[in-house]
Amino acid sequence: MSEAGTTLPRHVYVHVPVCRSKCSYCDFFSLTPDRLPVTSEALVDALVNQARAWAERGVPPAGIDTLYVGGGTPTMLGDGLATLISALAIWAGAESDAEITIEANPESVTPEMLELLAMAGVTRVSLGIQSLDDDELAMLGRAHGASRAIDAARWVTEAGLDLSVDVMCGLPGQSAADWRQTLDRVIATDAGHISVYPLSLEAGTPLAAAVAIGDAPEPDTDVVADMLLEGAAVLKKSGLLRYETANYARPGQESRHNTAYWTGAPYLGVGPGAHGMLTAATARSAGFIVADGVDRVRYAIACSVETGLGIMPEVTVELLDRGESAREDAMLGxxxxxxxxxxxxxxxxxxxxxxxxxxxxxxxxxxxxxxxxxxxxxxxxxxxxxxxxxx
Ligand code: SF4
Structure with a gap:
């Protein structure tokens, strides 16, 4: 359902910029704990304060429909993640049926943490599994092995939370049989939602460099297309239908938060590296300088803890007129x-x-x-x- 006419955002994204280690393909903004210039507790406080500051800037949360805490690896916050979720849910007046998602990585979740998160209001966990082949996980620089990933998936469902799993195909050296095995094992986790991404070689990452110098084979686009087709067919047979470019769900398990992005709904972004989108009227009341004729304001918070974590973070802004907003809605739709x-x-x-x-x-x-x-x-x-x- 389009919410393009809604003024106040009913969706909030919070970025937690910390990971145990950096994966070889990753260009998202996240820091390892030794490079994070604040403690976990200070990070949680600062994220909550930045969120609360939106109300002081004229953008009070209006009973949010979805909250998505991503990263990075939010589960690196340990018990602090439940504190963050509780504070954000209260601040945002999360509706009783709000979808509250956290991103998690297998190495940093425990059954106890998941129970605490469920009590704090979390309804859904997006688990970064990526592969269930230990050699592929090592090549990707992931901080977990396959058996830990399967345990973590089981803990999510045992805690009564909806499980979404991310997997990747088109990995260097990955055969069709390897891909099929990962797919079958991921389906066996009983996830109600699965995201399938072809590996993207991002400039400046160690994996892109390895491919560039011939240390790793470049993924073949025809092979990747076959893997995507195979994935769609196998997932469909298991009741997981593709509803978006990269996303599959059992009926009713589609991500409400991500669907908001694809249907032109305004959303607040909080935390270094986060993005947000506001109507022009909302952005003006929040202090953005917005000329007549602008319809939509997209902002990106600085990828820096020093300048992106305060209550008035540094942002870059993109202004869209009515025609551009409509074209964007058409493209995303x-x-x-x-x-x-x-x-x-x-x-x-x-x-x-x-x-x-x-x-x-x-x-x-x-x-x-x-x-x-x-x-x-x-x-x-x-x-x-x-x-x-x-x-
Ligand atoms: S866990 Fe995710 S955000 Fe963190 S380094 Fe790996 S891919 Fe990047």
Whole structure:
């Protein structure tokens, strides 16, 4: 459901910028504990204070629908994570049926922690498993092995929490059989939601450097496409249906928080490295300088504990006019398998673009909606870039 007309954000993302170690492929903002210039307790206090400061800046939370604490590795906060969730849920007036998600990594969760988090209001855990092959996990620089990951998944469901699992395909040296084995073992965890990401080689990461100098094989795009197709087929057979480019769920287990991102709903971002999106009116009341004609304000908080953790963090801002907001909604909406309706396509001025994409076999039009075909799903970047460019 689109919430584009809603003024106050009903969704909050909080970024916890700490990880036990850095994975070889990762370019997210996170620091290892030895590089974190504050204690865990001070980090929790500062995140809560930054969240509370939004109310003082004219953006009181209005009974939030979703809260997502990501990172980084929020479970590195130990019991402090339950303190953070409790304080945020009270501050935000989380509704009784709010979806409260934490990201977790297997090495830093315990059964006791998960029970504490459930009592603090957490409803859902997004567990970063990535692979269930120990050699692949070592190559990725993950801080856990396969058996710990399976234990952690079991602890999540035993604590009565909804389980979402992240896995990656297209890993250097990963065979079709390896991928199938990880898929089967992930499905066996009984996760109600699974995210499947092809490995992306990000500039400046150790894995990208290893591939560049020939120490690791470059993933083959045709092989990756076959793995994605295999993943979709196997997950579907197990009742997990693809509802977005990378996301599969049993009916009713779709991520409400991420769906808000794809349907143009405003959201607050809190913490260094977090992003947020506000309507122009809300952004003005929060003190952003927003010219007439701007419809939507996207902001990104500095990837720095020194400048991104205070109550007035350093931000970079992107301003979108009404046409750009509509094109953005159309582009993001096409990530969803249900696609977008004719009305949004028309408001965004992309009907002709979609007709061109349909002629190329990348989208299809049926019952007043535009949605990607299987080919359009696999070539999503081409679809999204043409819709965003409006040509
Ligand atoms: S656990 Fe996640 S955020 Fe942390 S280093 Fe690994 S990939 Fe990056």
């Amino acid at each position: 096409l990530r969803l398998t249900r696609g977008i309706d004719d009305g949004l396509a028309s408001r965004a001025g992309v009907t002709e673009v979609l007709e061109g994409l349909a002629a190329d076999g990348l989208v299809v039009h049926a019952d007043g909606r535009w949605a990607t075909t299987e080919r359009g799903w696999l070539l999503g970047n081409e679809v999204f870039s043409r819709v965003w460019a409006g040509e």
